[in-house]
Amino acid sequence: MDSILLKKNRESFQKKIPLASSKSESNRALIINALCGFKGELENLASARDTQTMIRLLKETGEVADVLDAGTTMRFLTSYFAAKGQQKLMTGTPRMQERPIGILVDALRTIGVEIDYQKNDGYPPHLIKGFTEQKSSEVSIRGDVSSQYISSLLMIAPTLPKGLKINLVGEVGSIPYITMTINLMESFGVKVEADWSKNILSVAPQSYSPIKYKIESDWSGASYWYSVVALAEHADAEIELLGLKENSLQGDSAIVEIMSQLGVKSTFTENGVLLTKIEPKSSFEWDFTNCPDLTQTVAVVNVMKRISATYTGIESLKIKETDRVFALQTELQKLGGELVEVEKDHKYEIRLTEIPSETPVIETYEDHRMAMAFAPAAMMREVIIEEPGVVVKSYPEFWEHLAEVLEQETNA
Numbered sequence: 386m387d388s389i390l391l392k393k394n395r396e397s398f399q400k401k402i403p404l405a406s407s408k409s410e411s412n413r414a415l416i417i418n419a420l421c422g423f424k425g426e427l428e429n430l431a432s433a434r435d436t437q438t439m440i441r442l443l444k445e446t447g448e449v450a451d452v453l454d455a456g457t458t459m460r461f462l463t464s465y466f467a468a469k470g471q472q473k474l475m476t477g478t479p480r481m482q483e484r485p486i487g488i489l490v491d492a493l494r495t496i497g498v499e500i501d502y503q504k505n506d507g508y509p510p511h512l513i514k515g516f517t518e519q520k521s522s523e524v525s526i527r528g529d530v531s532s533q534y535i536s537s538l539l540m541i542a543p544t545l546p547k548g549l550k551i552n553l554v555g556e557v558g559s560i561p562y563i564t565m566t567i568n569l570m571e572s573f574g575v576k577v578e579a580d581w582s583k584n585i586l587s588v589a590p591q592s593y594s595p596i597k598y599k600i601e602s603d604w605s606g607a608s609y610w611y612s613v614v615a616l617a618e619h620a621d622a623e624i625e626l627l628g629l630k631e632n633s634l635q636g637d638s639a640i641v642e643i644m645s646q647l648g649v650k651s652t653f654t655e656n657g658v659l660l661t662k663i664e665p666k667s668s669f670e671w672d673f674t675n676c677p678d679l680t681q682t683v684a685v686v687n688v689m690k691r692i693s694a695t696y697t698g699i700e701s702l703k704i705k706e707t708d709r710v711f712a713l714q715t716e717l718q719k720l721g722g723e724l725v726e727v728e729k730d731h732k733y734e735i736r737l738t739e740i741p742s743e744t745p746v747i748e749t750y751e752d753h754r755m756a757m758a759f760a761p762a763a764m765m766r767e768v769i770i771e772e773p774g775v776v777v778k779s780y781p782e783f784w785e786h787l788a789e790v791l792e793q794e795t796n797a
């Protein structure tokens with residue numbers, strides 16, 4: 386088993402970090418560009434495995450599309466191949482086969498796509514068999530499980546002969562990811578009518594126009610650098626993160642506001658954003674409904690800085706790369722913290738417990754964000770991270786970049 390030992394940081398630093406490009410923006414741009422005949426020009430596509438998998442599967446002509454563990458790749462390609470009427474067997478890792486797809490499949494079936502499950506109803510693998518006639522131009526879809534189903538339907542909507550009206554039912558989570566999709570569609574010349582007072586999204590039949598589009602750096606990846614600065618023990622520690630914009634399409638730019646409460650000031654520069662240290666607040670409360678991928682980052686900071694906290698909006702974490710609620714509950718204990726459910730499926734608290742003296746050995750559960758969220762703890766104490774290779778899903782250069790501030794030893 387591989388692991389990486391991160392030695393406690395001792396020296397102050399002033400660094401510039403290039404960051405990875407956003408896999409969320411990349412995967413949308415790739416689908417939309419494919420829907421305009423691959424005629425656009427995409428710059429700064431992510432090196433993330435999820436994006437590289439998307440690029441490969443859009444080119445491959447075989448009948449099986451194995452997305453590995455990439456959620457957006459699975460959900461976006463399911464609608465894409467359906468709209469193209471391409472026969473494809475969609476599959477992925479054992480964990481991907483536990484991540485629900487039924488809500489999207491039901492919506493596509495309503496539109497007229499023929500899809501069969503191959504193992505368990507509601508879960509991949511599933512076979513897209515064909516799409517000959519659009520049976521309905523309206524679907525109703527739950528918004529509280531994953532926004533990726535909605536983004537996926539939106540992107541194919543203008544290419545459908547009758548367009549599509551999407552009624553969002555119940556609570557809607559991860560809304561910034563839906564608006565990111567709408568923004569990208571509009572950049573490629575398509576109009577989306579979004580009525581957020583009624584939760585109705587309507588798209589008339591239209592053609593995408595190919596353009597030159599540059600993907601922004603990844604705000605989710607940026608969050609780990611905010612932790613590094615928040616947990617740095619030297620008051621003059623600072624990091625400039627390159628390629629980020631103040632007006633981002635990415636909802637995870639909420640990390641700016643979150644970390645302003647947890648000890649990091651953000652100053653936007655010509656090249657990105659400069660992170661410097663400030664005094665944190667003594668308690669913290671956040672609703673992660675719109676930025677679920679930040680939860681692990683913030684939880685580690687809360688525990689390491691001994692700031693107790695209340696979290697809401699973290700239910701969707703249970704169906705991501707791993708059950709992230711369980712993974713956090715298990716691993717935070719090794720740093721001296723607990724994630725306690727205080728209201729069923731709604732409210733959680735971070736409570737502070739005695740700090741164990743032994744070096745924490747953090748399991749990563751095949752989840753990139755477990756590795757990257759816990760690594761910054763080494764600003765304050767030595768940490769071992771198991772299976773560090775998981776970071777390739779979204780940020781393959783993570784350890785190389787982290788070596789700028791933390792000494793590392795890799796053991797086979």
Ligand SMILES: O=C(O)C1=C[C@@H](OP(=O)(O)O)[C@@H](O)[C@H](O)C1
Pocket residue numbers: 408409410457530531532533536558559562677678701
């Ligand atoms: O559309 C996207 O790019 C994503 C949406 C979110 O998923 P959910 O909508 O399932 O919360 C997020 O967690 C994921 O990392 C990326």
Ligand SMILES: C=C(OP(=O)(O)O)C(=O)O
Pocket residue numbers: 435454455456457458678705706754779
């Ligand atoms: C949840 C994530 O990705 P996906 O759902 O695309 O696998 C993530 O990157 O944290």
